[in-house]
Amino acid sequence: MPTAREALLRSALAALAERPWSAIRMVDVASGAGVSRQTLYNEFGGKDGLARALMRRETDRYLRGVERLLGERAAAADRLVAVAEWTVGEARARPLLRALLTGCWGEWFPAPPAVRETTAASGVPAQRRADAGPPGTADLVALVRDRSAAALRQDQRDPGQRDPGQRDPSRGDPSRGGPSRSDPGRRDQARHDQGRRDPDQRDHGQRAYDRDELLYRCELAVRLALAHLIAPGAESVGPLVRTAVTAPLRVPPRAPLSAPSPRAGAR
Numbered sequence: 001m002p003t004a005r006e007a008l009l010r011s012a013l014a015a016l017a018e019r020p021w022s023a024i025r026m027v028d029v030a031s032g033a034g035v036s037r038q039t040l041y042n043e044f045g046g047k048d049g050l051a052r053a054l055m056r057r058e059t060d061r062y063l064r065g066v067e068r069l070l071g072e073r074a075a076a077a078d079r080l081v082a083v084a085e086w087t088v089g090e091a092r093a094r095p096l097l098r099a100l101l102t103g104c105w106g107e108w109f110p111a112p113p114a115v116r117e118t119t120a121a122s123g124v125p126a127q128r129r130a131d132a133g134p135p136g137t138a139d140l141v142a143l144v145r146d147r148s149a150a151a152l153r154q155d156q157r158d159p160g161q162r163d164p165g166q167r168d169p170s171r172g173d174p175s176r177g178g179p180s181r182s183d184p185g186r187r188d189q190a191r192h193d194q195g196r197r198d199p200d201q202r203d204h205g206q207r208a209y210d211r212d213e214l215l216y217r218c219e220l221a222v223r224l225a226l227a228h229l230i231a232p233g234a235e236s237v238g239p240l241v242r243t244a245v246t247a248p249l250r251v252p253p254r255a256p257l258s259a260p261s262p263r264a265g266a267r
Contacts, residue, residue: 005043005126007033009057012050016096020108021051045122049131051112056130058096059140065090066144070151077245080148080218084225084241087144091229101226103137141222148218217245 011032228237
């Protein structure tokens with residue numbers, strides 16, 4: 001059985017699917033959950049608190065889905081593609097998630113105001129977390145990027161989790177002049193030649209480059225998903241993301257990317 005809080009959140013989401021937030025009454029939300037209106041106010045403090053709790057719930061649900069996909073036994077590029085495709089599909093089906101990911105709020109569900117500094121903190125721990133506010137669009141992108149990078153770094157520590165024969169976008173690419181993972185002889189010779197010059201400096205520089213490239217490609221994947229969500233093209237987002245995360249880099253990677261998250265007015 002769901003808790004009273006979860007039942008209220010489900011009831012509010014069901015009501016939001018039928019009418020805009022301004023037309024939703026707290027008495028109807030409470031009735032739909034089978035609890036009293038006083039229970040609703042005890043949990044959320046009011047309608048704005050309920051809105052913030054809905055945003056927090058949707059954010060948590062999305063990040064759990066991302067982590068589930070990243071934990072699949074698949075090649076790195078496959079997992080980044082899966083996250084991008086799932087992000088687009090979920091956001092299209094869930095308007096609240098779409099607003100959180102893009103920052104494009106509207107009359108159907110306007111962004112709730114922040115809690116005033118003079119307002120007493122809620123006595124419900126879950127509501128205190130919700131009242132702190134969900135991550136902004138850029139912060140949410142960074143959370144997905146960092147979770148993706150952490151999952152792919154785990155592959156580097158445990159290569160058995162990665163499908164053989166698949167290129168790992170988190171590692172060096174021979175097209176940029178680095179050693180090829182598929183050519184051990186060339187890799188070992190390059191490592192020997194560079195190590196004779198300055199092994200400590202080379203290793204540190206290579207690790208920094210690999211780290212930056214990994215973050216760059218992980219962030220690029222989620223930003224492409226958001227761009228496709230706002231301005232969908234004829235092609236699905238999967239092939240686009242796969243090309244972006246496996247293609248050779250022509251310039252040194254920069255993470256985070258300098259471009260802001262896409263908004264509805266900048267297509």
